[in-house]
Amino acid sequence: MEVLVTGGAGFIGSHMVKMLATRGYSVVTLDDLSAGFRDAVLAGEFVHGSLHDIAGLDALFSAHTFDAVIHFAGSIVVSESVRDPSKYYRNNLVATLNLLDAMRKHGVGKLIFSSTAAIFGMPQYVPIDEGHPKAPINPYGMSKWMIENVLLDYERAYGFHSVALRYFNAAGAAPDGELGERHNPETHLIPLAIRAANGALPALTVFGSDYDTPDGTCIRDYIHIVDICEAHLLALDHLARGGGSRAYNLGNGEGYSVRQVIEIVERVSGNKVPVHYGDRREGDPPRLVADSSRIRQDWGWIPRYSELEMIVAHAWRWENANAVPA
Secondary structure: OEEEEEOOOOHHHHHHHHHHHHOOOEEEEEEOOOOOOHHHOOOOEEEEOOOOOHHHHHHHHHHOOOOEEEEOOOOOOHHHHHHOHHHHHHHHHHHHHHHHHHHHHOOOOEEEEEEEHHHHOOOOOOOEOOOOOOOOOOHHHHHHHHHHHHHHHHHHHHOOEEEEEEEOEEEOOOOOOOOOOOOOOOOOHHHHHHHHHHOOOOOEEEEOOOOOOOOOOOEEOEEEHHHHHHHHHHHHHHHHOOOOOEEEEEOOOOOEEHHHHHHHHHHHHOOOOOEEEEOOOOOOOOEEOEOOHHHHHHHOOOOOOOOHHHHHHHHHHHHHHHOOOO
8 A cells, every 4th residue: 555644754643654664555755844854754755845735736646646645744732723823724724625635636535634632622521532522622623623524524525534533642752762752842741841851951841730630730641652653554454444434532541640740750760850830821621531442442452552651761762862952
């Protein structure tokens, strides 16, 4: 199979490209490098291009016979989406429409979509299953929920098949140390806590300590990057066998508060994490924990790296080996 990976130079995308190549797939990466890194693409063909370039998309699909597309490209920072919603609707929704229409034009009818737990908004209950009401509270989550609905419409109208995978908090690094988490600027808790622990960052800023949680800090469900990629391979196999459209939540089903994450980073690193407590960020729900029982039952997906200590250990090794600046 030949697979196009959009956003394949980013954190999740680069790990996906590596896994696809290892498993024998022919892979092409499309990335504009606005948030990704060229040296993170370790296999296959790399195309420097944008989903906003209609002519470029047409040329790419004309040059290849893709069996499926795995779509990671997009903007992902919740707080930024609140400040600049236009960017998020353009880079997520409009760009995806451009991609889907290029796929339609060239007869490619299978897509795996990188969705998010942010579509659920303020949880009415936890853990969150697929049937939970969708009520995004920020433009990032709203743009992803819009895309999920577009995909359903494309299935009804054009026979298009898709799998939407709703990650809770992607984290960790390749166990062999070859790849890790890189964002510029970095906004994710675990790499920032690690950088505070190893001295690359003066202190970790914790946004809010007065949430309705046991220790006052937000609770999140962290899932290892390798386990996310394994779920994508299962989705690819499902679509290749003629399976219909699906949507699944991806998480470990266990929530950790910010303070608990800090404690684990301190335990793994042996160093203290200096902390500064700031105000809440707009658009942050207090708790997000996944119920992933449906994908476990349907496809037998079982996370290999479910322990947060292992997730942090892989991230710690990569951060220290690569000395990523804060």
